[in-house]
Amino acid sequence: MRVLIWVITIFAVAVGLAMLTDHNWGNVYFFVPHWHVQMSVKLFVVLSFIGFIVTHLLIRLIQNALALPNVIGRWRERRRRQRADSALREALLAFHEGRYAQSLKSAGKAYAASDHPATAVLLAARSAHALRDEPRYRAWMECLAGGEKKAQVARLMTEAELAIDSCNFEEAAEKLEILRRDGYRHIAALRLSLRVALALRRWEDALKLTRQLRKHKALTEEQARPLLRRANIESLREAANDSEALGKAWEAIPAQERQDRKLIAEAVPLLARSGNGRLARRTLERLLDEEWDSGLARLYAYCAEAGSGLAKGEEWLREHKTDPGLLFALGRLCAEAGLWGKAESYYAASLGQKPEIDTHLALARLFDRVEVDRPADAQRHYRAAAEMAAA
Numbered sequence: 001m002r003v004l005i006w007v008i009t010i011f012a013v014a015v016g017l018a019m020l021t022d023h024n025w026g027n028v029y030f031f032v033p034h035w036h037v038q039m040s041v042k043l044f045v046v047l048s049f050i051g052f053i054v055t056h057l058l059i060r061l062i063q064n065a066l067a068l069p070n071v072i073g074r075w076r077e078r079r080r081r082q083r084a085d086s087a088l089r090e091a092l093l094a095f096h097e098g099r100y101a102q103s104l105k106s107a108g109k110a111y112a113a114s115d116h117p118a119t120a121v122l123l124a125a126r127s128a129h130a131l132r133d134e135p136r137y138r139a140w141m142e143c144l145a146g147g148e149k150k151a152q153v154a155r156l157m158t159e160a161e162l163a164i165d166s167c168n169f170e171e172a173a174e175k176l177e178i179l180r181r182d183g184y185r186h187i188a189a190l191r192l193s194l195r196v197a198l199a200l201r202r203w204e205d206a207l208k209l210t211r212q213l214r215k216h217k218a219l220t221e222e223q224a225r226p227l228l229r230r231a232n233i234e235s236l237r238e239a240a241n242d243s244e245a246l247g248k249a250w251e252a253i254p255a256q257e258r259q260d261r262k263l264i265a266e267a268v269p270l271l272a273r274s275g276n277g278r279l280a281r282r283t284l285e286r287l288l289d290e291e292w293d294s295g296l297a298r299l300y301a302y303c304a305e306a307g308s309g310l311a312k313g314e315e316w317l318r319e320h321k322t323d324p325g326l327l328f329a330l331g332r333l334c335a336e337a338g339l340w341g342k343a344e345s346y347y348a349a350s351l352g353q354k355p356e357i358d359t360h361l362a363l364a365r366l367f368d369r370v371e372v373d374r375p376a377d378a379q380r381h382y383r384a385a386a387e388m389a390a391a
Contacts, residue, residue: 084113084120091123095130103127104136111143118144118151122158129162137162153184160192169199187218198227203238206231229263236270243274250279258283265295272302279303285312292316298325301332309333324354332362340372360385 030037039047091106107124111117125140144155156175163172173196179189190213197205207228214224232253239245250271257263264284271277281303288296297320300313313330320326331346347363350356360381367378 080113081115084110084115087113088120088123091120091127095123095127100127100130104131118154122154125158126162129165153179153182157188157192160189160196164192164195164199167199169196172196173200187213187216190216191218194227198231201234203231203235207235225260228257229260229266232257232263233266233270236267240270240274243276246271246274247276247279250276259287261287261293261296265299268299268303277303278305281305281309288316292320292323294323294325296325297323298328300326301329304329304333306333306337310337322349322353324350324356324359327353328356328359328362331359335362335366338371340366340369344372355384355388357385357388360388 027038027040087106087110091103091110094100094103094106104124104127107120107127110120111124114120121140121143125137128134128137128140141155141159144151156179160172160175160179163169163175172192176189176193176196179185180193190209194206194209194213197203197209210219210224210227210231213219214221219227235249236246239249250267253263264280264287268277268280268284271280281300284296284300284303287293288300297316300309304310304312310330310333313326313333316326317323317330327346327350331343331350334340334343334346343366344363347359347366350359351363364378364381364385366372367374367381
């Protein structure tokens with residue numbers, strides 16, 4: 001259909017031109033000194049049209065010739081950017097393949113050809129660091145000094161991460177502190193800060209960072225629990241020589257984190273040695289009521305009072321009559337209450353279920369007491385404890 005329309009249009013134009021040329025429109029005269037030119041109007045129209053076309057083409061040709069340097073410049077710029085992008089892609093691929101020398105070479109080419117060289121510089125610095133080429137690593141990082149702000153953030157993050165990889169934790173802490181002061185507290189920076197805090201044994205910072213990461217769902221509960229446990233235990237150990245400070249450190253642990261049974265197992269002996277064992281009593285009782293644990297029941301001996309502790313322990317004994325941990329705890333509480341006979345029977349029952357060094361020692365100390373005065377039995381249990389320790 002389209003072809004038919006074009007054919008009809010061409011024939012119509014041809015007919016129109018034929019009709020126009022049938023008429024004589026006269027002549028056109030041009031007079032100049034010593035010259036005159038005469039031509040028909042039809043020829044004048046044709047020559048004018050041809051002249052217009054030729055003039056237009058000449059003007060376009062001159063314009064294109066004048067614009068040629070700019071066109072060549074844009075073409076060269078486009079080629080330069082293409083080469084820079086190609087070199088950067090090669091560097092990135094080589095880096096992830098582990099070909100660090102090739103990555104460093106390609107990143108250098110990308111840096112020389114790129115208008116925004118920050119990415120190439122960071123990639124070259126990482127490659128140099130992977131090659132353990134410290135001078136070139138430092139030289140590349142210096143290329144970003146004084147650049148745009150976004151590049152400075154990337155530089156500080158990279159320096160902190162690579163400093164951690166090299167175990168230069170103090171340097172990493174300095175870089176991260178600069179980011180913190182500038183308000184950059186995104187997830188990646190918090191994770192690096194946590195690694196630094198753990199390495200430098202800054203337990204308060206480690207606790208705060210772990211809780212922040214857990215709140216932002218950057219750490220799961222399973223991932224956060226061992227980190228919180230370690231930081232809490234180390235905080236308690238640092239305060240172990242000061243009874244008051246240790247009590248405050250324990251009270252500062254949130255109730256949710258005190259539900260960690262492994263934390264309780266580590267914390268109770270520390271609290272007991274400083275005379276703060278009773279601080280953990282309620283927590284320990286609640287955990288044992290929820291789910292029985294013989295190891296925690298054994299620790300109950302160090303955080304309960306003789307009177308009320310015995311009552312609670314004998315209540316548990318109705319359901320756990322042969323538990324060695326509970327029997328040991330009851331024996332120790334009876335000894336504190338001066339119930340020597342009951343203490344001996346509980347200790348003996350615990351030994352019968354599961355021999356332990358501390359149970360032998362507890363019986364030996366019981367027999368060594370003036371009120372009991374059974375040195376031969378005490379010596380027998382001391383020897384048994386020594387043999388178990390040697391074994």
